[in-house]
Amino acid sequence: MKIILNNRDQEFDEQQLSISKIMEIKKFSYQKIIVKLNNTFIEKEDYPHTIVKEGDNLMILHLLAGG
Amino acid sequence: MRFSQIKQILKSKTVGIAGCGGLGSNCAVALARVGVGTIVIAxxxxxxxxxxxxxxxxxxQIGKPKANTLKTNIERINPKTKVIVQNVFLTEENVPEVFKNCDVIVEAFDKTDAKEMIIKTVIKTFPDKYLVCGIGIAGWGKNNEIKEQKYDxxxxxxxxxxxxxxxNxxxxxxxxxxxxxxxNAVLEILLNEKK
Incomplete structure (x- = not known):
């Protein structure tokens, strides 16, 4: 499938993947993140069973301290 | 758009700023200088x-509360900007009330817990409002690494x-x-918005 991940085209062999699986494949091991799928906020506890499909727009924003 | 029209539009707008530290105090001052009508600072x-x-x-001003003092400093720069002070600890419960009248909200926190709270709350409560965040500010140099990303x-x-x-x-x-x-991102939003 092809999706948009953080504003970039991203292709995976699988036809669908959970958000947790995408983070595993991409080796995202950030402590504090915000996940938005097609403009819907996704709660942490929903990462394992929220499915990302062809054409979806996924934002995984890594939060950093400082301001 | 002529400068007079730009000033007219900005005068009619309200911007909310969550946090009055390094990001918030400087952002608020820039917005006041260009004549944004109302700024809500918390x-x-x-x-x-x-x-x-x-x-x-x-x-x-050491020892004084940030939000009230920022209002004092902004008023010395541009007394025509109305500054609404919210001397509160922002939470998921009070963010919707504090920023409900804002055209745009600026995330200007230091700690990641607070950043997470406001981004989450704004996406969930105000899906149509723009939120402008500051992420990755530490250190010095590396000018070319500082950028803007738009996620809707x-x-x-x-x-x-x-x-x-x-x-760092x-x-x-x-x-x-x-x-x-x-x-600057706030201005782009305010001046491009057609209502």
Whole structure:
């Protein structure tokens, strides 16, 4: 499938993947993140069973301290 | 658009700023200078000496509350900007009330828990409002790494890389750049919006 991940085209062999699986494949091991799928906020506890499909727009924003 | 029209539009707008530290104080000052009509500023903190390396306060203001003092400083720059002070600790419960009248909200927190709280709350409560965040401000140099990313209504200014630490402190130049980028992103939103 092809999706948009953080504003970039991203292709995976699988036809669908959970958000947790995408983070595993991409080796995202950030402590504090915000996940938005097609403009819907996704709660942490929903990462394992929220499915990302062809054409979806996924934002995984890594939060950093400082301001 | 003529400068007179630009000023007219900005005068009619309200911008909310969550946090009055390095990002928030400098962003608010930039927005007041260009004549944004109303700015809602929220912070519960007190000014410390260590803040003065980047935040828009003065030596004789150490010990004073940030939000009230920022209002004082903004009024010295542009008394025509109306400043609404919210001397509160922002939470998921009060963010919707504090920022409900804002055209755009600026995330200007220091800690990641607070950043998470406001981004989450704004996406969930105000899906149509723009939120301009500052992420990755620490250290010095590396001008070319500072950028803007647009995730629909969530705009992120910063390098998305450098977190503050003992060896990577927040310093005036990079914090100033990112806070002014946030103000610049706010202007882009306010001046492009057609209502």
């Amino acid at each position: 912070d519960f903190d007190i000014i410390e000496e260590s803040n003065l390396n980047r935040q828009y306060y003065f030596w004789d 209504k969530v705009i992120v200014c910063g390098d998305e890389k450098n977190e503050i630490s003992e060896n 402190p927040p310093l005036a130049p990079r914090v100033g750049i990112v806070s002014n980028m946030q103000a």
